Amino acid sequence: MLKSNRVSITLLTELYLKQEIISCIYSHIGLSSNLNNNLIGVKSTPSNKKKIYSFTYVPDYITIVVFNSIKWTEKIFPSVNGYAISIDDNLSVDDYLRQKNKKQRENINRALNRLETCFNVHYKMFQKNIEEEEYFFLMRHLKAMTIKRFEQRNQKSDSLTNWDKILSTSLALMKEGKASLFVIYDKDLPIAISFNYIYSKLLFGYISSYNIDYYKFSLGHLIIYKLFEWCLDNQYAQYDMGWGDLDYKKLWCNNIYSFNHHILYPKYSIIGFLYALKHGNKSKILAFLISKGVNKRFSRVKKKLKGNNRITQKRLSYKFKKLTPTQFEQLKGIDPLQKNLHITKQILNDFLFLTQERSSNVLLYYSQIENLYILKGKKEARAILFNQSNH
Incomplete structure (x- = not known):
């Protein structure tokens, strides 16, 4: 099948960027079925083109309505897990941690106290209030920190493969209040940065990283701590840490949900059926292998074969x-x-x-x-x- 007849969209990272295409297929995408909660901001006529549409990383908590559903077959396949904090306004971050894990609460509070004791620390959330020069300055730091952090872990970052697109589109989204940058500073030096998408009262953390010279201060946890605090202060319903089967996400989350892979094709299309069968089951199999930890074991074997443990030795x-x-x-x-x-x-x-x-x-x-x-x-x-x- 020709690639021109397929449309692939990563939903939560391209929802704002590909509104016109998405609105040809879906009439509603929202955190609920309430019409006022529709994240699709443009109206298009239903698509009559005989294309196959692939929507990856679709959270199962999102409500989706297919435009002109009688013309489409929609197949939904389970993918990887996502990790989120569903927010209770009656709890502070400290109360939440006390209920989750008392020992971890003590460790995180110790790291926070020591960071603020040792350095001239301040925190800032940038959204509509960011200038172009400052945006590019912070994004350069975020990219550099991400590269070093993944080199430390001997892994590759999926977000860096799309970096040019993220960099060229995110400033406009921030100006519109649809994205944000959260920064932890040591004086004027950014030492931890998180880039996030904003969907109504959902904060979706997409890329976060920190300066590995500050490794002892648990900056990865402190980013989550401060963003959780910001969500509470601004009456957000959920802070989503996205995909990635990592221990720190499991420690913080109170909602483990499923990402799904949605494939839509014209009714009675044999080509569409075969495409969905192949690519949907591929997502399903990969999700199963990840759930069994196969990817982690494979990563450990790769590290041993390469004999690459430079960062650990240095530390x-x-x-x-x-x-x-x-x-x-x-x-x-x-x-x-x-x-x-x-x-x-x-x-x-x-x-x-x-x-x-x-x-x-x-x-x-x-x-x-x-x-x-x-x-x-x-x-x-x-x-x-x-x-x-x-x-």
């Missing part, structure tokens, strides 16, 4: 040793972020997390006699002991 290449003040009184302080030093931003941040010092109060010392670097804050000091096999 384990040093340790801290506690010192007394007399051990560095005569040493001269140097800038801990000076270039060509072995003391990376990651090491400095790990020291801050451990000691709960303020970043602006930390000095670095170097002893030529002992060939030793020392980090010192107002309350604590640590020598940095490198593993020579990795240094």
Whole structure:
């Protein structure tokens, strides 16, 4: 079958971008059947073209009505799981975490307190209030952080394959209030960013990443914490973390739902039937394999075959040793972020997390006699002991 006779749409990431095509097939897409809740903003005449329409990643909680249904056959196939937080206005984020997992609540609150203690942190949600220059600045950071984060995990990011399209279309959506960027800053430096789509009172988190130098501070969890808080403050009904069978999503969610693959073709079309049979069952089989963890086992085997564990080795290449003040009184302080030093931003941040010092109060010392670097804050000091096999 010719590709020109097929139309493929990823629903929640292209709903605003392909309204005219979608509205030829569906008369209603919404969080409920209420006519005022219709996310289709344009009206088109029903499609009479003999095409096959494939809609992937369709959440099962969305209400969909087929335009002129007597002319179409719609087949629905289960796909991967999605993870969301259905929001109860009577609960704070802290109350929610207390009910979910008391230990995890303590860990997340500790990470949040330490982040705000150690750095000059502030948070900002950009929507209609963003300028073009700032948009491209933040998106450059988001892309760079995503690349490094996935390199750390030895994985590929699906969102980066569509990056040019996301970059060229999302500013206009933000100006219309249909998308947003949430940012955590250390002073003026973005250290965690989340790009989200907005559908009525649903926040759909599409791409999130963080600066891996701040790894100890659990920024992935803190993004969810702050976005959940924002949803509560703005009376949103749901915060959807999307697909991706990851432990942190399972920890936060209270609603595991199914994404489905919808395939529509003209009534009595043999070609359409065969297409749906092939591609629909492919989605079904892949979803089954993912549910059984086959993809994770395959990923682990690939890592072992490549022998690629660079990031883990790098993180384990040093340790801290506690010192007394007399051990560095005569040493001269140097800038801990000076270039060509072995003391990376990651090491400095790990020291801050451990000691709960303020970043602006930390000095670095170097002893030529002992060939030793020392980090010192107002309350604590640590020598940095490198593993020579990795240094």
